[in-house]
Amino acid sequence: MTIASTAGTTTARLPRWSAAAGTYPQWYEDPLSCLQTTLGSILLEHGLQPVDVLGQACEFAYAPGDVMCEEFYRPVQSDRGVAGDLCPYHDVESAWTTGSTADDLIALVEEHSRVIVAVDNYYLPFRPAYQDVHAAHLVVVPAWRRTPGGDVEFYVSDAQPPAFQGWLSAEHLVASWTSGNPSDTQDVFFSSREIGGRVLTTAVRQRPEELTAGHVLRAFRGNVGRWDDGTAGSSDRVWTGRAGLRRFVDLLCEQAADPTALRPAYTFGWAMQAQAFLHGRFAQEYALTSGDTRAAAIAVSADRVVSAWSNVRLLSAHAPNVSGISALIRRRGEELLHAYEQLAVDWRLALAKEGADAR
Template sequence: MRVELPGIRHWRHDLTGCLHVAMAVLLQHRGLNPVEVLGAAWSFDHRPERLRREEYYFPGGEDDLLAALAPYHPLTSRWHSPADATAGWLEVRDAVAAGQPVAVSADNYHLPFRPAFGDVHTNHLITVYGFDDELDIALVIDSVPPRYRGPLPLPALAAARDSGNPVVHDRDLFFTGQPIGNRWLEAEVTGEIPAFDRDFVRLAIERNAAALHAAEPAGRYAGLAGQERFLLDIAGELAEGSTGAIDETFVVAGPALAVAGLHAEWLAHAGRVLGEPRLLESARLVERVAHHWSAVRIIAGAARPDPAAAAGSMRSRTRELVADHVRALESTRRAVGTTALAR
């Protein structure tokens, strides 16, 4: 039997990673615009005890990853954790045969089309959209450069999905030590998708502002105050010579970077659709925040040899990031005719 689902297309935003890429492929298959759906929310909410060493980690997405990514849309997702590799493939095969592409966790070490093949272990996310039983292949798509779409031998996919994702040498950083576990994810649309109009754009911006300015809950880093406190706490640990929080910083900064970058794209798209140039100006300010998060990742990634030397850079970058975040947030609110919130 051979199945190849239609409507599978590459999608890529330069500041996002495999998480947004895989979700975009699933959304496009359902006729949705990934930018309009995945770019609407802009928040920060980190609970250290829930951190997972995965390239597709997203704060708040432990139970429903897609709902956390797109909180303003009727979407849901569910992780499946099969008993073993055989059960894992049969579950994925059944879902695809029923017309549903799915995202699967995989170790890049075992994927021939990834640059890390045979070299570096890491916890990645790709999409399965078909299979051929006679040829013993799955059809997969991965738009993270160098992008690939096409056949993957089932033994290679099984090895990637069943990997323990071990830390073997000093190149196995950030997304290792978390077994892959043959996990796969299905997504579902549960209601009517809202129109991408002025009312929706205003509502999303208002909700983003409310969440970012809300009082910080106990036991977590949330909102504008929380992200500033998180980064300053990291700087404090680095100043003491500790490397313990470097991986956490790199992992947390990834979704923060992606969310800001995609929200900037969402604002620019809204500005063009609505004919509102002020949203285009806001988009540039939000993109600036995204690039601050890119710098945070670079600082963390380079901090291991001399963490104390990185502390000053982390503190100064934090000041700039927070100031630009406030400026961008106020700009988006002004663009839709609302009163700016004071910091």
């Protein structure tokens, strides 16, 4: 690997990935969605450990009014795109763009070396939903080629079970990439929004480095700051932190009279739940290597947030069949608030310990 510096930015210049060199790196853990697994795979390609990068941040962010019917949905907060929001402590960014033809996709792969492509599982022969269920998904496309007969094929990497990677005809991929993804009663959560030829391009300008106590404390400090300083005013496009979660819980309670209105919480909550899971993994692994008991406590609290999200998501998904939904939504929402508050307490305790040690 060579390192080139342009405009004051150090950028890792990787050789273009080629299927001749082996399979594309894949990364998957439950309960992650394709958003985390595709980004994690690209981080691996750059020599970075996904848990160390994606696991540092943990926050609440909700955009009222957003369309939330995709597995990979997460509200974008910053000008660094969704990848920057998930990796706020690293030099990573992303941007959405669109295309409509195989030539468009070839050009994007050539320009960015690899891209994350939005697809409809209905048109992908390697997905269990093939020719059965419409559902939005993400895959990594790092290469393309022409067959001896002149047809175009793309290399597709999909870490989500049952996991696949290999060459796929442009016909299949482009049909999936440009699908209308119509509403499907078999998957009411991840259908009904057009795929529309969307592509997520990514830039990783971060060299692999050893994780230090300073990095860990920076993450804890930033997380508790975003929790305390969150906003949820009438003019805020994204509700964040403690204030945002309180208003989100109130909104769920208001919507309980119309159970179908609660459905988006199942989709939206996946991104928040996955981030809490990764933060717990991050804190747990740091605690094991450092012996830091405060980090171990953070890992436990992050797992409580994961469990609390499971309760909110599943209750919202099955609300039409649940009696006494209003009281249950309030109860589960308050449990979620409490879980985040306990996590924030443990962040503060870890930071206070560091301050005491410094004295």
